Amino acid sequence: xxxxxxxxxxxxxxxxxxxxxxxxxxxxxxxxxxxxxxxxxxxxxxxxxxxxxxxxxxxxxxxxxxxxxxxxxxxxxxxxxxxxxxxxxxxxxxxxxxxxxxxxxxxxxxxxxxxxxxxxxxxxxxxxxxxxxxxxxxxxxxxxxxxxxxxxxxxxxxxxxxxxxxxxxxxxxxxxxxxxxxxxxxxxxxxxxxxxxxxxxxxxxxxxxxxxxxxxxxxxxxxxxxxxxxxxxxxxxxxxxxxxxxxxxxxxxxxxxxxxxxxxxxxxxxxxxxxxxxxxxxxxxxxxxxxxxxxxxxxxxxxxxxxxxxxxxxxxxxxxxxxxxxxxxxxxxxxxxxxxxxxxxxxxxxxxxxxxxxxxxxxxxxxxxxxxxxxxxxxxxxxxxxxxxxxxxxxxxxxxxxxxxxxxxxxxxxxxxxxxxxxxxxxxxxxxxxxxxxxxxxxxxxxxxxxxxxxxxxxxxxxxxxxxxxxxxxxxxxxxxxxxxxxxxxxxxxxxxxxxxxxxxxxxxxxxxxxxxxxxxxxxxxxx
Numbered sequence: 001x002x003x004x005x006x007x008x009x010x011x012x013x014x015x016x017x018x019x020x021x022x023x024x025x026x027x028x029x030x031x032x033x034x035x036x037x038x039x040x041x042x043x044x045x046x047x048x049x050x051x052x053x054x055x056x057x058x059x060x061x062x063x064x065x066x067x068x069x070x071x072x073x074x075x076x077x078x079x080x081x082x083x084x085x086x087x088x089x090x091x092x093x094x095x096x097x098x099x100x101x102x103x104x105x106x107x108x109x110x111x112x113x114x115x116x117x118x119x120x121x122x123x124x125x126x127x128x129x130x131x132x133x134x135x136x137x138x139x140x141x142x143x144x145x146x147x148x149x150x151x152x153x154x155x156x157x158x159x160x161x162x163x164x165x166x167x168x169x170x171x172x173x174x175x176x177x178x179x180x181x182x183x184x185x186x187x188x189x190x191x192x193x194x195x196x197x198x199x200x201x202x203x204x205x206x207x208x209x210x211x212x213x214x215x216x217x218x219x220x221x222x223x224x225x226x227x228x229x230x231x232x233x234x235x236x237x238x239x240x241x242x243x244x245x246x247x248x249x250x251x252x253x254x255x256x257x258x259x260x261x262x263x264x265x266x267x268x269x270x271x272x273x274x275x276x277x278x279x280x281x282x283x284x285x286x287x288x289x290x291x292x293x294x295x296x297x298x299x300x301x302x303x304x305x306x307x308x309x310x311x312x313x314x315x316x317x318x319x320x321x322x323x324x325x326x327x328x329x330x331x332x333x334x335x336x337x338x339x340x341x342x343x344x345x346x347x348x349x350x351x352x353x354x355x356x357x358x359x360x361x362x363x364x365x366x367x368x369x370x371x372x373x374x375x376x377x378x379x380x381x382x383x384x385x386x387x388x389x390x391x392x393x394x395x396x397x398x399x400x401x402x403x404x405x406x407x408x409x410x411x412x413x414x415x416x417x418x419x420x421x422x423x424x425x426x427x428x429x430x431x432x433x434x435x436x437x438x439x440x441x442x443x444x445x446x447x448x449x450x451x452x453x454x455x456x457x458x459x460x461x462x463x464x465x466x467x468x469x470x471x472x473x474x475x476x477x478x479x480x481x482x483x484x485x486x487x488x489x490x491x492x493x494x495x496x497x498x499x500x501x502x503x504x505x506x507x508x509x510x511x512x513x514x515x516x517x518x519x520x521x522x523x524x525x526x527x528x
Contacts, residue, residue, distance in 0.1 A: 037118065037191050043198035047092075050205040057212045058085050064219045077218040080151045084215070088208040091144050092201055098137065099197045101127070106190045117190045124193040125186050134181025141200065148207060152214040159203055228255040228278055255279045264307035282308075287394040288323045298325040326350045326398045328391055333449040337404035338387055342453040343369070343378045343509025348391060350375075350398060359398075362390045380509060381405045409443040410519045411456045413501055427526030430491030436463075436482040436525075440504045440518060452509045456516070460503035466496045476502075497525040 061081050065074040102124050103109065106117025117123060128134035138160035145156040158165075163183045169175040175183060184196050236247040255278065263270045263282025270282040284306065291300030303320045331347040338344040350357055361368050361377055365387040369378040381387050387403045415422045416437045422428060438461050441447075442454035458480045465472040465487060472490060477483075482499070501521045505513040 037115070037195075040191065040195040040198050043195060043202050047198065047201050047205055050202070050209060051092075054085065054088070054205065054208050054212055057209070057216060058082060061212070061216050061219055064216070068219070074219045077215045081212055081215045084148065084151060084208055084211050087144060087147060088204060091140060091204055094140060095137070095197050095201050095204070098133065099194050102190050102193050102197075115190055115194075119189050119191070121187045121189045124188055124190050128185035128188075128193070129181045134185050135179075137200075138180045141204070144204065145207060148211045152211050154211070154214050156207060156211070159200070159207065253279060262309040264309065266304055287396050288321075289396045291323055293323075293325045299323065300325070324352060326352050326393075328399050328401055330401060337406040338366075338379060338381050339408055339446065339450050339453065340381050340384055340405050341508060341514065342408060342450045343380055344450060345371070345376070345378050346389075348375045348377065348389075348401075350391070350393065353393060356393070358393060360392045362392070363387055378509070379403075408453070408506070408516070409446050410517055411440040411442055411504060411506070413458075413518050413520060413523065414439050414441050415499060415523055415525070422525055424523065424525060427528050428497075430488060430493070430495070430527045433491065433497065433525075433527065434483075434485050434488065436484060436497075436499070438480050438482060438499060438501060440501075440516075450509070453506070455507040456504055457507070458501060458504050460501075462500040462502055464498040464500070465490060466498055467492060467494070491527050493528055495527040497527060499523045499525065 058081050061078050065071075065078045068074055103115065105127060106115065106120050106123050108116055110116055128137070141159040145159045148154070149156045160180045162180050163169040163172075163175045163178040166183070169178070169183060178186070184200075185193055188196065231250070231252055261272070261280060261282075263272055265282070265284045265286075270284060272280055272282050274280050284304075286304075288302070291302060293300045299322045301320060302323055303318055306317050306319055308315045327350065329349045329351065331349070332344065348359065348361070350359070357374055359375055361370075363379070365385060366382055366389070367380040368389075369380070371377055379387060379389065381403075384405050384407070387405060388400055389403065390400045391398045416439075417428055417433060418435065422436070438458050440456035440458050442456060447454040459478060461477045461480075461482060462474065463477065463482055463484075464474045472495070473487065484497075499522070501518055501523075504516050504518055506516050508514050
């Protein structure tokens with residue numbers, strides 16, 4: 001809705017006015033003055049056309065505002081347009097009054113309607129220059145252009161300028177030092193003075209056209225015009241099992257390349273990006289927290305607020321989503337319970353989290369040591385009470401798993417002679433009984449489930465030689481190996497070699513030595 005442009009006819013009239021003004025300044029014959037009467041009439045006709053156009057422009061702005069729903073910003077633009085029209089009408093009324101005074105003070109018009117004092121160059125000059133009416137006109141014209149700039153935000157140069165600010169006069173030694181009123185009205189015949197007022201009125205009306213065009217452009221200026229249309233497919237899920245239905249929504253999204261929207265999530269601004277098609281978007285990313293899960297569906301309904309600020313308008317949306325209760329899967333060699341004071345290795349996984357799984361674990365009943373990958377931990381129960389293991393991910397608690405705690409089973413004692421296990425029923429030949437090894441072995445399931453805790457050592461053994469109920473010899477050994485070479489000469493068929501295991505320790509996962517009691521502590525070997 002651009003405006004304020006002159007038609008070829010308007011430009012021609014303006015050029016004629018400038019030419020005649022220049023001729024007048026050069027003291028050309030008074031016959032030239034007659035042409036100003038025609039120019040004055042032409043300028044008034046031109047002004048009437050511009051007024052009609054400007055009135056129509058205000059009407060068009062009003063219709064557009066109503067069409068767009070009387071939005072506050074649009075109504076402000078309309079109010080300013082009406083104010084511009086009122087200012088212009090008031091200024092034009094004042095200038096028309098000056099023209100009427102020119103006619104009156106120079107003798108009016110004769111019976112043919114012609115100006116009596118058309119060629120008088122003193123009366124109008126005195127009225128405008130000496131009496132100060134030209135300075136008053138300059139003030140009103142420049143206040144008008146300044147006010148237009150304030151209303152529209154556009155730059156309007158002063159309408160009334162001194163000669164030094166006018167291109168045609170600023171380099172002329174005879175004109176360049178003249179004020180506005182001197183340049184336009186000094187030694188100016190009545191007809192030229194009236195044409196000058198009409199010319200200035202036309203300039204005022206052209207300024208009005210430009211101001212109204214600016215305000216017309218502001219109506220609906222904040223409407224978004226989309227120039228980027230992109231088709232999108234939004235699937236219910238990108239992963240579909242064979243035989244299942246694939247479901248998706250096909251729609252379009254649009255964007256305006258010249259706009260810079262601000263994206264907000266829960267009153268926090270999020271970083272704006274653009275995809276390959278140039279569509280701007282804000283990425284929302286947060287860790288879903290647990291809630292009150294439905295006992296049947298194991299889901300909890302959640303929501304968040306999102307906003308997009310665009311051209312002083314805010315578009316809000318409340319988005320609902322569902323949080324599924326994560327299923328915690330625990331894999332362990334210890335199927336039923338954890339061993340007390342042992343390093344029980346657990347593999348805790350939550351398949352639903354996929355690559356986002358980065359867990360942390362806590363427990364008030366056990367020490368926890370992280371493994372070399374996500375979910376792999378070692379749990380060392382502190383006592384015989386149950387162990388409650390809390391699983392979290394990115395600061396959000398996923399759930400708590402409870403484990404029973406069981407005692408460590410006592411070790412078995414294995415006695416060998418020359419690398420072969422002793423047969424306590426058949427016994428051993430005295431000549432072959434030279435070195436006996438007494439070792440503690442972990443119970444089979446315990447050794448499989450927590451191998452790092454199934455390390456035993458026999459550190460003290462008491463050995464006796466008995467015959468017919470009498471003690472023949474006794475000796476203590478501080479290792480698992482019992483050297484009986486010096487005993488061989490005393491062995492008799494029917495004797496009993498009694499081995500008593502007095503001290504056994506278990507090397508724990510943490511590197512400590514824990515004293516334990518074997519399943520059986522006294523063993524009797526018959527000597528043949």
